[in-house]
Amino acid sequence: MSAPPPSPYPHRVPALDIDPEWLEPLPEAKGMTVTDLLLRILGGVLVVLAAVVTAVLEVFFTPLRLGGVLIGASALGAVVANVALAVFALRTVGAKWAVALPAVAWFTVLMWGAGSTSEGDILLADNNWVGLATIFTGSMAFAVVAYRVILPPPDRS
Numbered sequence: 001m002s003a004p005p006p007s008p009y010p011h012r013v014p015a016l017d018i019d020p021e022w023l024e025p026l027p028e029a030k031g032m033t034v035t036d037l038l039l040r041i042l043g044g045v046l047v048v049l050a051a052v053v054t055a056v057l058e059v060f061f062t063p064l065r066l067g068g069v070l071i072g073a074s075a076l077g078a079v080v081a082n083v084a085l086a087v088f089a090l091r092t093v094g095a096k097w098a099v100a101l102p103a104v105a106w107f108t109v110l111m112w113g114a115g116s117t118s119e120g121d122i123l124l125a126d127n128n129w130v131g132l133a134t135i136f137t138g139s140m141a142f143a144v145v146a147y148r149v150i151l152p153p154p155d156r157s
Contacts, residue, residue, distance in 0.1 A: 043092025044101055047085055051102035054081040055109035058138070059123050062113075062131045070130050078138030082106060086145035096149050103142040110135055 054077070061074040085102040093101070113123040114131070124131035 040093050044089070044098065047089040047092065047098075047102045048105045050088070051082075051085050051105040052109055054078075054085065055106045055113075055138075058134055059110065059113035062124055062128060062134055064130075070128070072130050072133055074130055075133035075137045078134045079141045082138050082141035083145055086142055090145075090149065099142060099146045099149060103139075103146075106138060106142070110138065 058074045058078050058081070061077065064071055064073055082102070085106070086099045089098040089101050090096070092098075110124070114135075116122045124135070126132070
């Protein structure tokens with residue numbers, strides 16, 4: 001028996017190890033019906049709305065404290081929700097570029113939360129480590145899924 005071929009993914013992180021076959025977009029349908037097209041459009045709209053809702057919740061949960069100490073529930077929620085949103089977008093829209101739909105909507109809401117209002121209120125303050133961690137981890141979750149989709153599938157011969 002020969003040794004298996006080397007992995008095309010040189011740096012594996014077990015917590016982020018997602019099977020590339022699971023992330024494969026739907027194959028292009030020959031003779032796609034109007035219903036198929038409408039369902040894909042509806043999936044895209046739904047994933048954008050879900051990204052906006054989760055981003056707003058993450059912004060409002062950023063200052064959450066337990067016993068006077070900031071907890072990172074928002075950052076953890078960003079990772080879980082954004083990976084789920086990206087995979088949902090891939091599956092429903094059926095194209096690799098679909099990862100950008102929730103990513104752009106989510107990032108837009110987070111940047112809105114980081115800006116100040118005319119009264120000077122800021123939802124994501126720069127001295128709040130949870131807000132910075134939420135922006136970083138949420139963005140990285142989308143980036144990791146997009147990277148895994150862009151990579152060619154491993155040779156499984």
